[in-house]
Amino acid sequence: MRIANLSGRAVLIHQGHAVDIAGASSGRFGPAPRAIFDAWDEFTHWSASTELPVGDEFDPAALGPPIPDPRQIFAIGLNYRDHADEAGLAYPEHIVVFTKFASSLAGPEAKVTLPSAFVDFETELVVVVGSESHRLRSLEDARLAIAGYAVGQDYSERAVQLRGPVPQFSLGKSYPAFAPFGPAVVTRDELGDPDSLRITARITGPTAEAQGASPFTLQDGSTADLIFSVEQVIHDLSQVVTLYPGDLIFTGTPAGVGGTRGIFLQPGDRLISTIDGIGSLDNRFIDGAGPDSR
Template identity: 45%
Template sequence: MRLVNAAGRAALVFDGRLVDVVSASAGRWSARVHELYESWDTFSQWVRRNDAQLRARAVNGPQISDVRLAAPVPFPRQVFAIGLNYREHAREGGAEIPSTPMVFTKFPSAITGPTDSVVLPSQYVDFEAELVVVIGKPAEGVGAHEAWHYVAGLTLGQDLSERAVQTAPPKPQQYSLAKSYRGFAPVGPVLATPDEFANPDDVEISCHLNGVEMQRARTSDLIFDVPHLVEYLSSIVTLLPGDLVFTGTPSGIGWVRDPRVVLRPDDVLVTSGDRIGSMRNTFTRPTK
């Protein structure tokens, strides 16, 4: 299943065309995509049972390219993020390889859509392409062997980061605040269920800035893979339907390049992933 938030309405994607969930279900399911995660297993079963009818309906549906998409998870209750989860990324910043996941948060008010413009609060904003896990049902003490059963799907995210705030003393630095300015968590464009992938533990992601490739990796290179992260987080907190887990960024961030690369007004940042599609975010100066 591939699910999108099409201008505020939940829609399914079949061969590049959209099927409105409310219309196709005769009102059984909500138009508000975030409400679907509360009954994810039942909703997923309905989609599978009605696959043929939904595909037939999609033939006359609008093209996904003709609709403005919002974040497929617009109102997560919790947003977790994992730092230093690719070895080369840890090395490029001179950090030690972690022995347990390094966890911080991005506050939910930072969520924005896959084509939205983001206001740059300073000249120190960096990019971080990431695969994002969407939780599909409450998870407490989940073992890695069963973790994928608690995942609704995968999407893309940018862990945008204001590096001056992030690195300012005293220690420990303000990771969560530095990564939670308004619009600093673009998410989308599609939520793809694990069965959409040949191997959900091996998804290619990439990031291009103004047409130049900055990052490319496969999630099989993660130090702590998705099952490990779900196991670790759920051993401490309760994961809730619609929660997001940013799984970490690969090497290639702008802050450690020589010369340093930062985001500037009018820049175009394209973040892509297998079966998920591409986000295209632009950047502007503050209006005040």
């Protein structure tokens, strides 16, 4: 299944069309997107046993974040070997966790206002939780707690993130539209192997032109390079917190982030972030820098 948010209503993307879930289920599920995940087991049983209607054509620009109001958003830092290598840091022994605030969520084709000249990018696999989970006993239990997967971007204003006396990860990563994700939540049966997915980020516009190529490839990695697998992340998180249906976990980014190379996003840029089997985010950037942006 591919579950999306079309103009604020939960839909299934089926054969290139959008099927309104509340309509197709005669009001049994939806229309609120998160309500689908609150009734995940019942919903998946219904969808597997129901012949869906053809659905309607839709404008991809009308897609919002598949879950606009998660209870919790977690993000995992330094979780790819090649990213740790480029940063010159040792591989962590335990998951590194921060959060992105819900006001930073956006749909897959969001326009992003740049608050300064120091905004970086991090393409990530996002995992959506499908069942309330605390102190999971095994990695298999963690796998069963997964509803699906999406593409996410963890945009970061590095000056705010790294200013002292201690880093402000969550604050620097939570400007409006700094957490676009989508275009849909894709279930494992449709995705294939989530442990070997290619992740890319390609840019056009002033940043690409400065690098001498447009489009210019910024990131090209694979989930096979994760230090902590998706299941391990969920298992370890659950030892401390209670995970709820619809919670989001940004699972880390592969090598190629801009800060290590002095590359930051500029007004007029267009960034396409893709994970094979899931889809793409298409973000454009506009100038919002104030006089004190440096």
